[in-house]
Amino acid sequence: MRWGLRWQQQYRRKYADDVLGKGDARGKGDYQIDYEPAPRITEADEKNDRRSLQRAPDRRLYLLLYGAPYGASDKKPVWHFPQKVYENEENMRLCAESALKSVLGGLLHTYFVGNAPMAHVTVGPTEDSPDTPSFKQFFFKSQVIGTSKLSIGKCEDYVWVTKDELMEYFPEKASFFNQMIIS
Template identity: 35%
Template sequence: MNTGQQTTRRLAAGAGRSVCRSCKDTLSRKYASAAAAAVQTDDSSQHIPPVSQTQDSFRINTGVVLSRPPQITRDLHPLESAFFLYQRRLNERTALPFTRYFYYKKRTTADLEWKRKIKERLTPARDIGRYKGYGDEAWNDELLVGAKESDIHHQVEKLIEDAEDTGSPDGDVAPASNASGTKKEADKIERPMPRITEADLKNDVKSLSRQLQRTLYLLVKDKEGRWIFPQDTFGKETLHNAAGRILVDSCGVNMNTWVVGNAPIGHYQRDYLDALKTASGFNEVGAKTFFMKARIMAGQANLKDNKLGLTDFKWLVKDEIKNEVDRHYWHSVKNMLAER
């Protein structure tokens, strides 16, 4: 007699005639199936294959994606530049119907200065050429393609010259240059810093002063000759602390850096051609590197006394990194890098 039949008989005996025939059949089938499943489970447990004494393992590394963020705004798209120029010209043209006394009080220094400058340049426009809004040619107000007035550098220079060329309080032109013909120091206005630096012109990949519009990333050459992000074996520490240690061990203490967050932003797996036997008896078949994000605030990398056997370093943008690193490495790290 199986377990299901015994259970059915006990229930029937305890309940007397209160259990119907269909309930007895259901209980019998249900517990008989459960007992059969239990027997099969016990049998299958006896055939579990033995666990292999030699297991495959991976070396765990911590990598650091150290970056310098953009320092200046990006160049305007040609459409943005054209729209910006259009809006500025439109503002100047719509201001012409208003009398100048709407902006300046009569016989003030600002009013006299405005009259003097209008007499010289023949237009209220300071940086986009001359325009006579009340003549027969007032309709002819279009800039030709390639005109110097549409160049942003020309516009900036004209605005600075206009600011430097100040007049005297009585409306007469003040001497803007000394006897040698050069601008007086008091009247000179400092020009904006160039967007293209000397490091850009020399293509100095070790300088942090290049590619100011984009994000630079630190790449180092390891003892095997591979270009990678700084990395080292992960020890008994957190990923955050390991990233800080690796930056010091690889690039020295003369960098002010900040490790962002406690979680990795990506990982890379490298499989070995031949497994390595470790001291603990495992077969090391590859290495997995988990990357932490970090920013450089000041300083510069110095590999002179590095502890990781590094031989060289570069500061590169995303497009340049693709041409330096291994193809498989690139596919693992590309989505961690900013386009700009």
């Protein structure tokens, strides 16, 4: 007991009274901080500008391209995700990076979440195109970081859509996207 008391006296810090009283004065100044949070509805939301990344700041946006997708026999343009045929890449993630790089021109402002695909779907012949080969389509998750503008190329048109808007473009795959996409 005596040793503990001596240790406390020896190593106890002594602070000046003006330092000890600083915490009591917090928030009691004559200053006022004017803080206004950013609006949840942006100008791009009001204009329904789906080509802008400055929309739906509280939601995830998905890039869709308008053009001829892989596996289309008639090369009729449709809405689809960025895609590429797996050729001689070392792994599937490098193939996905290559697909996105061909559309964006580079991957400077993108981040791929993980090395494995988040989902896949088997695409086969349909009534409209019975001679279409069967193939698997893999989905990788990537994020745009640190920019609000990207130069999208190699397509006729593009849009950034939320999950709910995504269902407008792919109503036949709504149940698949509801399972695949969390929010």
